[in-house]
Amino acid sequence: MKILVVSDVTAFALTDIYAGYIHAMSQLKIPFEVFSWHRERRRLADDTCWHIFHSEALLKCKEFTHVFFIGGLSIPQFLLESFYHVKTITIATEDPHTWTPQEPKLQNIDYYFTNERSIARCGLYKNVYYCPTAGSTQECSKLPLDALEDRYKSDILFLGAMYPNRRKLLESIIPFVKKHKLTMKICGHVQYMPKNSPLWEYVFDSRTIPHMETVKYYNGAKVVLNILRDIHWNPRTRNQKNPLKGQFPAESLNPRAYEVPLCQAFMLLEDTRPEAREIYGKDEVGFFSDEDSLRRQLRYYLIGKGNGLRDEMAFRAYKKAAEALTYNHRMLLIRDILEKPPV
Amino acid sequence: MSQSAGSTTNSDYTGFIAHYDNGRSIKERENFYSSKLKKKCATNWQEIDRTRLVALELVWHGQSKATVQKPPDPFTPDQWFFSHSGCMNMNSRKIIVVSRNIGYVKDGIVHITSVMEDTGIIRIWTRAV
Numbered sequence: 203m204k205i206l207v208v209s210d211v212t213a214f215a216l217t218d219i220y221a222g223y224i225h226a227m228s229q230l231k232i233p234f235e236v237f238s239w240h241r242e243r244r245r246l247a248d249d250t251c252w253h254i255f256h257s258e259a260l261l262k263c264k265e266f267t268h269v270f271f272i273g274g275l276s277i278p279q280f281l282l283e284s285f286y287h288v289k290t291i292t293i294a295t296e297d298p299h300t301w302t303p304q305e306p307k308l309q310n311i312d313y314y315f316t317n318e319r320s321i322a323r324c325g326l327y328k329n330v331y332y333c334p335t336a337g338s339t340q341e342c343s344k345l346p347l348d349a350l351e352d353r354y355k356s357d358i359l360f361l362g363a364m365y366p367n368r369r370k371l372l373e374s375i376i377p378f379v380k381k382h383k384l385t386m387k388i389c390g391h392v393q394y395m396p397k398n399s400p401l402w403e404y405v406f407d408s409r410t411i412p413h414m415e416t417v418k419y420y421n422g423a424k425v426v427l428n429i430l431r432d433i434h435w436n437p438r439t440r441n442q443k444n445p446l447k448g449q450f451p452a453e454s455l456n457p458r459a460y461e462v463p464l465c466q467a468f469m470l471l472e473d474t475r476p477e478a479r480e481i482y483g484k485d486e487v488g489f490f491s492d493e494d495s496l497r498r499q500l501r502y503y504l505i506g507k508g509n510g511l512r513d514e515m516a517f518r519a520y521k522k523a524a525e526a527l528t529y530n531h532r533m534l535l536i537r538d539i540l541e542k543p544p545v
Numbered sequence: 546m547s548q549s550a551g552s553t554t555n556s557d558y559t560g561f562i563a564h565y566d567n568g569r570s571i572k573e574r575e576n577f578y579s580s581k582l583k584k585k586c587a588t589n590w591q592e593i594d595r596t597r598l599v600a601l602e603l604v605w606h607g608q609s610k611a612t613v614q615k616p617p618d619p620f621t622p623d624q625w626f627f628s629h630s631g632c633m634n635m636n637s638r639k640i641i642v643v644s645r646n647i648g649y650v651k652d653g654i655v656h657i658t659s660v661m662e663d664t665g666i667i668r669i670w671t672r673a674v
Contacts, residue, residue, distance in 0.1 A: 230654070231673040339670040346664045466666075517667075524669035525656070531671075534654070 203540065206259050206266045208237040210273020210295070218413045219295050219457070220272050222338035222529035229530055232537060235264070252281050259288055268540065274311075282310035289313065291540070293333065299433040299444060299452060315536065319477065320450040331539055334477075336529045337460035341413055344466035344520075345421045354415075356406075357384040357504060359423035361416055362458065363391040364401075367432035372401055374493035375500060379404075382505055389419055394437055420465040424512065425488075425503055427496075428458050428471045430478075453477055460527050463487070463519035468512040470499055481527070486519035556607050559662070561627055561647050563593045564600040573627075587640070588629075595622035601647040603658065605665045611658040613647050624650045626657065650674055 205227070209220040227234045239246065239254050246254075259269045266288055271277055274292035282290060289312040298318035308314055308327055315333035316322050322332035347355075358379065360372055372388065379386045387406040395401060411419070420426050433452045436444035455477050462469040463486070471478050473489040488503055490496040502508040560573035577589040603611045626648040631640050641662075648657035659668040 229672040339668065343668060344666045346666065520667075521669060528671070530654075 203233060203267050203537075204265055205232065205234040205268045205270045205291075206237060206255075206264070207234055207270045207272065208255055210271065210276055218338065218341055218461075219293070219335075219529075221341060221413075222336065223270075223272060223293065223533060225338060225340045226529040226533035230533055230537070232533065234270070235266075248276070249278070252278055256281055256284065259285065277307070279307060279310070282307055289540070291315070291536070293536075297431070298450065299431075300436055300438070313536075313539065317454060318450060319453045324450060333532050333536060334454055334527075335457040335460060336527055336532045337457065337464040337523060338529050339464060339524055342417055342420075342461050342464035345418065347421070350418055350422045353406075354418040354422035355385075356387040356419075356422060357424045358386040358427065358500065359389070359419055359425070360387070360427045360429065361389045361411065361419055362429070363431075364388070364393075364395045365431050366394070366435055368429045369395055369399060369401060371429055371493060371496055372404075372427075373399065375497055376400055376404075378497055378500060384504065387419070387423075389416075416461070417465055420462050420467040423467060425500065426458075426462045426467050426469050428456070428462060428469055430456060430472045430475055455481065460523050463516065463523040464528070466516050466520045468503070468516040469519065470496070470503070482519060482522065486515055486522060488515075558607055559605050559645075560603075561645060562602045562604060563598055564602065565594070565597040566599050567597065590627065595625050598622070598625055601625065601627060603645060603647050603660050605645075605660050605662075608665070610660045610665065610667055611647065613649055613658065616649075620649075626650055626655050630659070644668070 207220075207224065207227070224234075224236060237255055237258065239251060242251070258264070259266055268289045268291055269285060271290070271292045273295045275296050277292070290310070291313045292311050292315065294314065294316045298316055298321055308329060312329060314327070314330045316330055317333065317335045319332050319334070321327075322330050358375070360368070362368065375386075378384075386404045388401060388404045389407040389411055391410065392405050392408045395405075430452070434444055435442055439445060453476050455475060459469070459471060459478070459481070463482075468488070470488040470490055471482065473479050473491055478489065488499045488508070490499045503512055558572065560575075562573070563571045565571070571589070571593055574589045575587060577586050577592075578584075579586045579589065579591060582591060599615045601613045602609055626646070628646045629642050630644045630646065631642045633639070634641055644659040644661050646657050646659045648655055650656075653674050654671050655674055657670050657672070659670070660666070661668065
């Protein structure tokens with residue numbers, strides 16, 4: 203087996219996933235090469251890049267057996283149709299509730315790994331496999347608190363895009379935050395937040411946060427909130443309703459659910475998706491389902507009896523994530539599937 | 546195989562302790578004169594009898610940081626793993642230990658628990674043999 207790896211054009215958002223899989227392949231000694239023009243992608247036209255990629259993949263002397271697309275939303279159809287003798291693998295990184303699992307392209311993809319369990323289990327597609335999101339032990343790590351700048355420290359941290367369900371939950375804890383004089387920081391994309399939202403006071407960093415900085419923010423927070431996105435909402439439609447809602451139930455977790463524990467940071471995880479409680483236990487992360495339970499959990503873990511439990515719980519979650527939920531483990535799963543003889 | 550964080554001991558010792566099936570334990574030592582090999586060695590790892598090992602324990606400044614226990618058989622002596630990661634100080638030519646690692650090998654994958662020498666931070670990771 204020898205793999206040629208390429209990331210999608212939206213390189214920035216995929217940096218950590220791309221780096222995670224590249225690192226996993228080298229750690230596991232899986233023969234691979236990265237697409238040598240990867241760094242030129244922003245300068246060259248997309249089609250030019252894909253043509254070079256096609257030529258490279260089919261070079262006889264390179265002996266590639268598989269091409270590995272990370273992302274894969276923008277792979278042109280002609281490319282998928284012309285990979286003779288080379289198997290195609292797509293690691294879907296997009297939100298599966300906003301983008302369909304590329305039904306028209308699926309017949310030309312040999313292995314499609316979705317990050318939503320319900321898509322793999324629906325039985326509609328024979329070449330679709332479930333490969334959950336993950337974290338990287340290389341990218342995510344515990345940092346000594348005294349080495350962190352003050353700007354990364356907080357009592358409550360929310361990092362991510364501000365979808366309406368997240369805004370509603372965060373707005374509900376403002377009185378609690380004010381009453382106990384806690385520091386709450388909101389980092390990430392806030393373009394969906396209305397101008398009159400009281401949350402603007404807490405917006406600390408509205409950039410697309412580079413991965414190394416997210417690790418610092420997680421390390422500096424006493425509690426990291428992981429609020430899962432509402433699949434009924436879609437900012438790309440005129441009425442902001444998701445036309446794909448209900449097609450596949452939301453069961454799986456986001457990458458943050460693995461990255462936060464891998465930083466040995468304490469996470470409060472929304473448990474409205476089944477995998478939350480299937481993967482983590484009550485002694486590893488805190489759970490909440492709605493505004494009331496979120497307030498109760500924050501009170502317990504920040505000013506109540508749970509104050510002294512956070513470090514131990516975070517370490518237990520770290521142990522679980524590091525021992526089974528990293529890109530190395532996902533890559534082992536993928537390798538096993540690729541090495542299985544076709545049915 | 547289980548890996549766990551442990552308790553505090555009294556000394557200021559940093560290194561790993563090899564626990565044997567007969568209750569004995571051997572502390573890892575550096576700059577060690579091996580009577581078996583009749584020469585000065587960087588560590589006493591050669592003296593550790595892997596066939597008798599039941600657990601490896603990583604201690605950092607007297608504090609037990611992590612333990613790897615022997616699982617039920619089949620488990621061969623070769624499956625135990627211990628190492629240092631380090632670098633050389635180019636002025637003094639001394640080796641600086643960056644992290645101490647213990648672990649085990651299973652299905653061609655090494656499962657490693659490391660303790661950072663400076664900070665005592667624990668890191669759990671995997672790689673191919």
